[in-house]
Amino acid sequence: MTYDYDLFVIGAGSGGLAASKRAASYGAKVAIAEESLVGGTCVIRGCIPKKLMVYSSHFPALFHDAAGYGWKVGEAELDWEYFITAIDKEVRRLSQLHIGFLEKAGVELIPSRATLLDPHTIEVDGRKVTADKILIAVGGRPVKPDLPGxxxxxxxxxxxxxxxxxxxxxxxxxxxxxxxxxxxxxxxxxxxxxxxxxxxxxxxxxxxxxxxxxxxxxxxxxxxxxxxxxxxxxxxxxxxxxxxxxxxxxxxxxxxxxxxxGRAPNIEGLGLEKAGVETCCGSIEGPGYSTMDAITVNEYSQTSQANIFAVGDVTDRMNLTPVAIGEGRAFADSEFGNNRRVFSHENVPTAIFSTPEAATVGLTEAQARDKLGDDGVKIYRTRFRPLFHSLTGAQERTMMKLVVDASTDKVLGAHMVGENAGEIIQGVAIAVNMGATKKDFDATVGIHPTAAEEFVTMR
The missing domain is CATH 3.50.50.60 (FAD/NAD(P)-binding domain)
Structure with a gap:
């Protein structure tokens, strides 16, 4: 049978963008549909605008801390309207950038909502189109408890x-x-x-x-x-x-x-039942609270319908932008690149951009103890006042921790709370993913004076 497209992607967020461009690079005829701005949660209403707000939120503390170093800083005031407008402008610039990437890759962008009519047919922009394979990458949406007010x-x-x-x-x-x-x-x-x-x-x-x-x-x-x-x-x-x-x-x-x-997979009105795509596993967590169904997939992101796939938050496996990108690329490699492979969800690093910031990779202490028993785990932990704050007077603390397999000396997890935790754990994650041991960490010379050196000096 002849189809209009080799691949039709529903949703131009991180996973959909990555998959469509990779599939097109292999010569596939690809279209992607998006009813909102191109870029998805991360670019439009998540990671990027949030991180810009994080940066702005740090300035008052920096103004205050500067006094400890002899700087005299006058009264500071935030122009809220300018701030919000600047963030929106940057978001729209990035969205346009992603549209340009799609055009360069040869992917057809359809700025419209798409729904499934059957396993190979999609209704989009007031017409019906067909595709050999379909990828659902519509992400998630915030949900509210069902409570008065x-x-x-x-x-x-x-x-x-x-x-x-x-x-x-x-x-x-x-x-x-x-x-x-x-x-x-x-x-x-x-x-x-x-x-x-x-x-x-x-x-x-x-x-x-x-x-x-x-x-x-x-x-x-x-x-x-x-x-x-x-x-x-x-x-x-x-x-x-x-x-x-x-x-x-x-x-x-x-x-x-x-x-x-919380957030829920954005599956309402997609027509999953018409295409034979199965979901699971909603549950009630308490009065007014519930979790929503997600699309069920196997390790290759394949749904219950053999030619339909799903990646990213809509599958509720691990709701992180780099994971959606990795799943999307693995799907494209497997289905169009003659390189069948599985994206690993093990040892995925992540950060919490709170104040103080935190980041983590690998097993928590509790997970390691559940797996190996109390005697099978060694914990190395340090907590200290950062050098920067030796002159500011602020009562800030940095915490670093390694979770180690007592029998093999392998580092199973690394955790940090403190400034630049995300930047530091990104590097540590390479070592953890490669199976480094505590001895390997100990044999690494630290960069002095930095906070990061504590990861190779803990004894």
Missing amino acids: MEYGITSNEMFHLQAKPKHIAVIGAGYIGTEFACIMRGLGCEVTQIIRKDLILNGFDEDIRTNIQEGMTNHGIKIIQNHVVETVEKVPEGLKINLSGENKESIIADVFLVAT
Whole structure:
């Protein structure tokens, strides 16, 4: 049978862009459909604009710290309108850049929503087209709990378009999105309250990362309300009244309420059932909270329909931009490049751009102990005041940690909380991924004086 395209990609985010360009490089006829700006969550409403906000949030502390080095800095003021406009301008520039990359690769861009009609037919831009293979890469979307008053809350999508800087922002959610925005807004001068359902933020990360970030956030003036859940939100003359259930059942008044309780695969209305694409595994996590179905795939990103594939957040495997890119390229290599391969989800490094920053690769201490037992794991840990702050007076602390297999000496995980953690762990991840031992770390000469040298001097 003859098809209009060898590959049709639904969604021009990180995974879809990577897959389409790689497939086209092998000579495939490729089209990609996107109903929003090209670039996906990362470029448009995630990693890039968020990191720009992170940079801005660090300036007040730098102005303050400069005094410890003898600098006299006058009153500083943030022009919010200029700031938000500059971020939006950069996002749109990057989106146009990605469109240019598609054109250069020979990929046809269709700026429209696409839905599946059957395993080989797609409805897009008011017409029907066919494809030999279809890749679904539509990513995820923020979701809110089904609780009274949640319509007054905003999500991470709207954080980049606030018309004015909030005086007091309340954040519900203990994940990395809620934690990062709590730190960003505090750095930008807002009063910040973060509401979490348990004792600690960042469930699933190493315990030392969780405790050190939370301690740092508290020291920076963020109020963290533990062991509480939001019951209702009301609009009152003073702003938004957030009513809680928990130990004290207190209420909070804020002018902005950020709901950062998770993201869900963006599969609604795609026509998956018409194409025979299976999903799983939604669940209820508590009153008002639920997780949404994701597209089921095998190790080659293949769905239950043999010619339809899915990569990135829509599969809910590991929701990171570099992972979506890696999955997309592995798919293209396997299906169009005569190089069948699997993208490895092992030892994927990641960072939390909170203040203090953190980064991690490999196993947490708890995961290693579950796997090898308490006697099978050695932990090397250091915590110190960074040299930079020896003159500032700030009570900042850096934490570094190695998780080591006691029998083989292999480094199973590396974790850091502190300035430039992401930059440092990126290099450490190479060693961990190559199977380096603690002896290999010890044999590496440190660069002095740096924080990073602590990873090769811990004994």
